[in-house]
Amino acid sequence: MGWLVSLNSKPSVCCYAMGVLGVAGRRFNRFSLTKYANHRRHSCEYIQKRKLSSNFSKNDSILPVLIIGAGPVGLVLSVLLTKLGVKCAVLERSMTFSKHPQAHFINNRSMEIFRRLDGLAEEIQRCQPPVELWRKFIYCTSLTGSTIGSVDHMQTQDFDQSVSPVSVAHFSQYKLNALLLKQLETNGFSICTHGSLDDRPLREREILMGHNCVSIDATDDFINVTTSFLKEGKQTEKQIPCQFLIGADGAGSTVRNLVGIELRGEKDMQKLVSVHFVSQELGHYLMYEKPGMLFFIFNPGAIGVLVAHDLKQGEFVLQTPFYPPQQNFEDFTSETCKMLILKLVGREVEDINVVDIKPWVMHAEVADKYLACGNRIILAGDAAHRFPPAGGFGMNTGIQDAHNLAWKLSAVMKSIAPMSFLSTYEMERRPIALFNTALSIQNFEAAMAVPAALGLDPTIANSVHQAINNTSISTILPSTLQKTLLNGIFSIGRAQLSDLILNENNPLGSSRLSKVKRIFQEGKSLQLQFPAEDLGFRYCEGALVPEVESPGGRGPEPPGGRRREYIPSADSGSRLPHMNIRVLTQFKTKEATISTLDLISVDKLEFLLIIAPIDSSYRLAHVALTVAKEHKIVVKVCVMWPNGLVDGDARTKTSLAPWENYVDVVEVRSPLSSSSWWDICKMTHRGAILVRPDDHIAWRVKSAVVGDVRQEMKRVFKAIVGS
Numbered sequence: 001m002g003w004l005v006s007l008n009s010k011p012s013v014c015c016y017a018m019g020v021l022g023v024a025g026r027r028f029n030r031f032s033l034t035k036y037a038n039h040r041r042h043s044c045e046y047i048q049k050r051k052l053s054s055n056f057s058k059n060d061s062i063l064p065v066l067i068i069g070a071g072p073v074g075l076v077l078s079v080l081l082t083k084l085g086v087k088c089a090v091l092e093r094s095m096t097f098s099k100h101p102q103a104h105f106i107n108n109r110s111m112e113i114f115r116r117l118d119g120l121a122e123e124i125q126r127c128q129p130p131v132e133l134w135r136k137f138i139y140c141t142s143l144t145g146s147t148i149g150s151v152d153h154m155q156t157q158d159f160d161q162s163v164s165p166v167s168v169a170h171f172s173q174y175k176l177n178a179l180l181l182k183q184l185e186t187n188g189f190s191i192c193t194h195g196s197l198d199d200r201p202l203r204e205r206e207i208l209m210g211h212n213c214v215s216i217d218a219t220d221d222f223i224n225v226t227t228s229f230l231k232e233g234k235q236t237e238k239q240i241p242c243q244f245l246i247g248a249d250g251a252g253s254t255v256r257n258l259v260g261i262e263l264r265g266e267k268d269m270q271k272l273v274s275v276h277f278v279s280q281e282l283g284h285y286l287m288y289e290k291p292g293m294l295f296f297i298f299n300p301g302a303i304g305v306l307v308a309h310d311l312k313q314g315e316f317v318l319q320t321p322f323y324p325p326q327q328n329f330e331d332f333t334s335e336t337c338k339m340l341i342l343k344l345v346g347r348e349v350e351d352i353n354v355v356d357i358k359p360w361v362m363h364a365e366v367a368d369k370y371l372a373c374g375n376r377i378i379l380a381g382d383a384a385h386r387f388p389p390a391g392g393f394g395m396n397t398g399i400q401d402a403h404n405l406a407w408k409l410s411a412v413m414k415s416i417a418p419m420s421f422l423s424t425y426e427m428e429r430r431p432i433a434l435f436n437t438a439l440s441i442q443n444f445e446a447a448m449a450v451p452a453a454l455g456l457d458p459t460i461a462n463s464v465h466q467a468i469n470n471t472s473i474s475t476i477l478p479s480t481l482q483k484t485l486l487n488g489i490f491s492i493g494r495a496q497l498s499d500l501i502l503n504e505n506n507p508l509g510s511s512r513l514s515k516v517k518r519i520f521q522e523g524k525s526l527q528l529q530f531p532a533e534d535l536g537f538r539y540c541e542g543a544l545v546p547e548v549e550s551p552g553g554r555g556p557e558p559p560g561g562r563r564r565e566y567i568p569s570a571d572s573g574s575r576l577p578h579m580n581i582r583v584l585t586q587f588k589t590k591e592a593t594i595s596t597l598d599l600i601s602v603d604k605l606e607f608l609l610i611i612a613p614i615d616s617s618y619r620l621a622h623v624a625l626t627v628a629k630e631h632k633i634v635v636k637v638c639v640m641w642p643n644g645l646v647d648g649d650a651r652t653k654t655s656l657a658p659w660e661n662y663v664d665v666v667e668v669r670s671p672l673s674s675s676s677w678w679d680i681c682k683m684t685h686r687g688a689i690l691v692r693p694d695d696h697i698a699w700r701v702k703s704a705v706v707g708d709v710r711q712e713m714k715r716v717f718k719a720i721v722g723s
Helices: 033-049 072-083 110-114 120-127 173-186 254-260 278-290 334-345 393-413 417-449 451-453 460-469 480-496 507-521 615-630 651-655 709-721
Strands: 028-032 061-070 086-090 134-138 147-154 189-193 206-208 212-218 222-231 234-247 263-278 294-298 303-310 313-321 353-367 377-379 579-584 588-595 606-612 633-641 662-667 690-691 697-699
Touching: 033 417, 061 072, 061 173, 061 222, 072 086, 072 212, 072 393, 110 120, 110 393, 120 173, 147 507, 212 254, 222 460, 222 588, 234 254, 234 393, 254 377, 263 294, 263 334, 263 417, 263 579, 278 303, 294 451, 303 334, 334 353, 353 417, 393 417, 417 451, 451 507, 460 480, 615 651, 615 690, 615 709, 633 651, 651 662, 697 709
Parallel strands: 061 086, 061 234, 086 206, 134 294, 189 206, 234 377, 606 633, 633 662
Antiparallel strands: 028 212, 134 147, 212 222, 222 234, 263 313, 263 353, 294 303, 303 313, 579 588, 579 662, 606 690, 690 697
């Protein structure tokens, strides 16, 4: 009766051992797991009252940034920080990296970030299954039975690079982790066990496996992280001092719990079991007969959602609900799961191999705050927000957290911005998490529409379960009889899916099938919402100069649960619109076409100022470069020449002298549109756009600056970096 849609499922099983290391240094208040239950609130208040110095220590034993969690968010943050010259290391509680597929949908915005990480997006596209094998969601009575309906999520514009230089991807999380680790190893990172450290401190560019964070201490100058690990059969502790601690340690975040940050929202929406299995036979069958990404299966024997991670490799994850205490996780043995899979397949399959079985709980929650201890402790990814997996926003939101945070940490570490600047991370990212939480809940509710139309209202299953637990039944009947009762009621519910009822000749079945058909026709089933929801979000306050005339908020509409058209925007806080361009060098245009997004450096902390080749804009750029230098900010000027009207590099060189940090580019207009760059941005060519290192617009002027240009640019840079 109950079931789940999974695009971003992540088991959340937490088990933390106790322990401590030793390093010289003053200790004040410790957050420890043993004290946490009784002293959480008191400890949190105490540690946040400590006054932490903003003078960053040159002591090599104090790590600038320690990241807890070697999942996609922690690894992406490590790559980005390293590229920006910020020293960091990673602590991971597991001894090995999980091979459970988990999240798998990578949206446009995440792929744009990956595109600039040394060809990571291209490698994902090479390794992922062909799009024809995963573009659909399929609703069926069994994998080999009749199809109730399907949804094709890909549209022509998703491939023509008109709104983004790269398409979405379907690629399992553990495979993404492997590619990120390969990049980190290329950049000098090494994977270590506890024995690799001996008595030396943890160094930059190390990933330390098998270490649990068990307490956090704040001193005047740094954060002490106590870790616990198993050495020669005994729990051993070690202290790792750092200037910044990043909690990227998942939905059950130890860091979040230790510093006492609460989650708000809907908790325990559903308990599920995730079954990872492989079957070449099933993969081969579906590849040729019924290719898809998700399969929603409804029959009298079983109900479940099957994620086809890779049909060629025959790799799948089955998501199925369970209802404790009548049903227990221990009931889901490999043999039981195999029998369940066969019921959903609808025929015998000889080569099913159950690899892993994990329980997890679905939540819809966002942390009260993302920062603690004077902005020294920071949450990112699932540690900061836990979404229902419907729509695939979990991992993608976390990756974009890392992208937002990396350049801000770099700015603070390099004394370009004060410690208070890091508050803009929470200011910008938390509203996005709240929006994506609401959207994920709407997606989950949309996913319930089809089974409800078939007579399987999931809320009834939950109500029956609650009734058994909340009435005298739970005290009178033995647990075995409770289990039999619950399973019997669910079996009666699933009987509505029999061929006798669910057919066009049965009035009830015909009515239900007509309802399902209308749901698909009206687009009211679960949708993959890209690119509008992942490219169209906007920060309305933070490290930017807010739009005066535009209403605040994330976007023009609240979440609607349906795919919307993406409309490029150059409003402050928006992601810079994509347009194909060619770089102009030595009076010649390079043949290679790049995106406007490629103009923003990933290897250095640099803003981008886009102007047209007119005198007033050159003067604005000259002043902006001068003022930026006073703020220790690096700015590169991009001169956008209109299509077919290139006057040459000499004019820019003369107009901006003695500044040399500029690039001339020329528009490459789409065959489908004659719009110029300034048309796309809904601005005149007399305007200007200042872009942050994370591709978001910090400031723009639609036409010429009115008044004193120097005063305006001083106001702009002060508003952005706070100094």
